Amino acid sequence: MTQAPPAKSNPGLFKRNPPIAGEAEAIEAAKNGDPEAFSKLYALHKRRVYTLCLRMLGNVSEAEDMTQEAFLHLFRKLGSFRGESAFSTWLHRLTVNLVLMHLRKKGLNLVSLEETINPSEEDAPKRDFGSRDPILAGSVDRVALERAVASLPPGYRMVFVLHDVEGFEHNEIATMLDCSTGNSKSQLHKARLRLRELLRENQAAQPETIPEVAK
Amino acid sequence: MSGSGKIDFENLKPEDFELHLPELFASAQGKLSEDSRLQKFFTKYPTSLALVRDLETIAETARGLLEPTEEPSDDVWTNIQSKLLEENGGIGDDDDQPQDAPRPNGGLPKQ
Numbered sequence: 001m002t003q004a005p006p007a008k009s010n011p012g013l014f015k016r017n018p019p020i021a022g023e024a025e026a027i028e029a030a031k032n033g034d035p036e037a038f039s040k041l042y043a044l045h046k047r048r049v050y051t052l053c054l055r056m057l058g059n060v061s062e063a064e065d066m067t068q069e070a071f072l073h074l075f076r077k078l079g080s081f082r083g084e085s086a087f088s089t090w091l092h093r094l095t096v097n098l099v100l101m102h103l104r105k106k107g108l109n110l111v112s113l114e115e116t117i118n119p120s121e122e123d124a125p126k127r128d129f130g131s132r133d134p135i136l137a138g139s140v141d142r143v144a145l146e147r148a149v150a151s152l153p154p155g156y157r158m159v160f161v162l163h164d165v166e167g168f169e170h171n172e173i174a175t176m177l178d179c180s181t182g183n184s185k186s187q188l189h190k191a192r193l194r195l196r197e198l199l200r201e202n203q204a205a206q207p208e209t210i211p212e213v214a215k
Numbered sequence: 216m217s218g219s220g221k222i223d224f225e226n227l228k229p230e231d232f233e234l235h236l237p238e239l240f241a242s243a244q245g246k247l248s249e250d251s252r253l254q255k256f257f258t259k260y261p262t263s264l265a266l267v268r269d270l271e272t273i274a275e276t277a278r279g280l281l282e283p284t285e286e287p288s289d290d291v292w293t294n295i296q297s298k299l300l301e302e303n304g305g306i307g308d309d310d311d312q313p314q315d316a317p318r319p320n321g322g323l324p325k326q
Contacts, residue, residue: 042292047283054285067287068294075299140276146284149277164277170241182237189237192270199273 020044023087031078038078042071045088049095055161056099058150066102070095092166096176140199148198156191163188224252229263232256236267246271 023044029037049070053063073094081090149157149165158177162168163184168176170184177184222235239247247253248267257264 042295046291047286048281050287050291051283051285055280063285064287064291068291068298071291071295072298072302075295140272142276142279145273145276146280149280160277164274165280167278167281185237185241189240189270192273195273196266196269 020088027078027081027087031081038075041074045091046071048088049091052092052095052161052166053099055149055165056096056158057103058154058157062102066095066099069098069102073098089167093168093172093176096162096166096168100176144199144202145195148195148202151198152191152194156187156194159184159187160191160195164192224256227253227256229260232260232263233266236270240270 022040026037026040026044030041046067050063050067053066053070054060057063057066070091074091077094081087084090085093149160152160159173162173162176163170170181170188173179173184174181222231222239239250243250248257248264248271257267
């Protein structure tokens with residue numbers, strides 16, 4: 001089988017998710033039922049899919065279940081992948097949709113997704129117009145950010161992970177979450193403000209380090 | 216939220232700036248902290264500049280989180296294999312499966 005040329009490729013997505021060596025061949029072989037190829041796709045993408053699920057769900061057991069679902073779904077839908085976006089982007093979108101469906105099912109008749117997206121006022125970042133606050137020290141530790149993201153309210157975390165980590169556009173997030181693009185932008189901003197607060201608290205709690213001498 | 220086209224950059228106050236920030240970030244071409252329309256405002260209100268730089272730092276660091284840090288347990292792959300065996304009525308017996316579906320024809324190998 002020959003690989004279909006990317007019809008409407010998005011250069012941004014390919015730039016962010018560059019093709020992995022051997023991936024295209026594995027996709028085509030897996031489409032033709034090659035079990036080794038499907039196994040290779042799993043090996044190539046399991047960590048990113050699992051990490052995405054874990055960030056969205058914040059729970060190891062659920063994240064593993066959704067990783068399993070994502071790859072089962074991939075197995076069934078692989079034939080419909082046409083190469084219009086990077087494979088990892090396509091797989092991540094599939095995963096995000098499954099996780100959202102899972103969350104909707106969990107919250108059925110309890111909390112609407114819109115409410116989940118909009119956390120309570122207590123969780124909202126404080127507004128601090130013009131006040132003199134300690135700023136982040138020019139850089140953010142990856143581990144500290146990961147920890148701060150995990151402690152965000154689910155709605156903030158969802159939009160932050162989808163936009164800032166996964167690289168989805170606001171219009172895509174709005175479609176996925178069934179909200180307005182304005183809502184997505186607003187939630188992202190609130191998420192970043194909340195992260196700033198959390199990171200500043202974290203930095204303030206750290207023991208002072210001796211500043212590095214400029215080289 | 217209004218677009219950045221309606222903002223009076225000459226007479227901008229920090230309160231209004233913060234209200235417009237989600238849209239300004241969303242429509243920024245490059246770094247918002249380097250937007251020429253905002254330089255005068257940032258000079259007058261350095262706290263707003265500090266806020267923007269902090270949020271930019273957070274967004275930049277977040278991009279690095281795309282690289283995964285976690286790995287699923289081996290059970291996940293074992294379960295996938297079992298489910299596919301169930302669904303396909305036995306891996307390797309693919310004579311009556313649709314042509315367009317991916318079919319493992321020799322069993323899924325171990326990870």
